Amino acid sequence: MAAPSLHVSGAKMSKSDRRLLRKHNKFKINFARRKDVHISDIPTQHLLVNNGGLGNNVQREQLLSVFEPFGRVTSLVMEQDQPYAFVSYSSIPEALAACTAIHGCLVKALQTVPSAQDVQLFLTYVDRVPDVAMPSSGLPEGLVMIRDFVSEDEEQVFLQCVDWDSSDSQLSEGAHLTLKHRRVKHYGYEFMYGINNVDPDRPLEQGIPHECDQFLDRLMALGCLNQRPDQLTVNQYKPGQGIPVHVDTHSAFEDGIVVLSLGSQAIMDFKGPKGEHFPVMLPRRSLAVMLGPSRYQFTHGIMPRKSDVMPVQSASGDSLTLSRRDTRTSFTFRILRRGPCHCCYREQCDSQTPHGSQVCTRRLQGHFSDTRHSPWPRVVEFLKQLPLGALVADVGCGNGKYLSINPGIHMVRVLELSWLKS
Ligand SMILES: [Zn+2]
Structure with missing residues (x-):
């Protein structure tokens, strides 16, 4: 029939x-x-x-x-x-x-x-049903996952200790473009999205909240970190928001990037240099510690989606289903690096390869390298098109990296803005 x-x-x-x-x-x-x-x-x-x-x-x-x-x-x-x-x-x-x-x-x-x-x-x-093609299980090398690392009570304490009202003013215009309205707050040191780096000489007034102390004690007791984290970035993702794929800048942070997921689960995609793909489920209240290759070599990111495809096990066998995302707040703890990175992943390393950080941040920014020391391309472009004899004040000129860009113009180095006012 x-x-x-x-x-x-x-x-x-x-x-x-x-x-x-x-x-x-x-x-x-x-x-x-x-x-x-x-x-x-x-x-x-x-x-x-x-x-x-x-x-x-x-x-x-x-x-x-x-x-x-x-x-x-x-x-x-x-x-x-x-x-x-x-x-x-x-x-x-x-x-x-x-x-x-x-x-x-x-x-x-x-x-x-x-x-x-x-x-x-x-x-x-x-005539039959197909074998279930499950998303690749397993974790990228070096990633440590611990479920239920914090209790529901601790989760509430963490979520309530973030003072979002004082956060937006910290961010530059460029940061907002990158973030696509995802809310971000930094503690300890500011992570600057324009250059994908931190300034170790400029700590923020607000250190890591003391509400995190016990958590950090437990984290250190795991024994996978050499130092106690001194930088915290809190991200708040509404359903449909994500984070572009990237490798955290090597010269900015040490090994061991710690991600605590609160409020909702999400799938974080890790991709290796040979095209390996690990969709990793970050359950609510779980801890993920990126070490070794998963920190230095694999890119990671979260697709901007409202739900994730997840494997399920039930009486009717293994299968996939859609799981709706809720607001997810992640606490990312990192250890500032003071000095160049000496890792063995040269290709992704901004300390060892001139364009290493471009590999890292290509999808985030497009063209920046170590901007604390090298000229920004847009500024170079601007200086080059100025007419002969133009007068330019380089306010906050740092190491004077723009002085010799256009020999036909007069550059005045201004170390501090107060010099102009007096
Ligand atoms: Zn490196």
């Missing part, structure tokens, strides 16, 4: 019904290119659910609530980014009953899934 048709027998098909049926037939033709699963002309216990996949925001729970009333679901396979899923029953009659009842039916969107819409499901029998 073939799958029941979309329209009610005897009734005339409406225009939109015909359009949907055409769409479904087209989907079946495309699906036939798949080598591992084949469409079956006779009923089987396996169903292909068109329009009911992670790729169109349908959740596992939603499908189960639709299919479980018709029998024992032995498998529900959802694949990343695909707008379809596979459902297996323990017997053919169960699958037949489900197919008859559900094919062409509208399934209401879950209110908890942002941007989800009502979907019309189309069912087809298939």
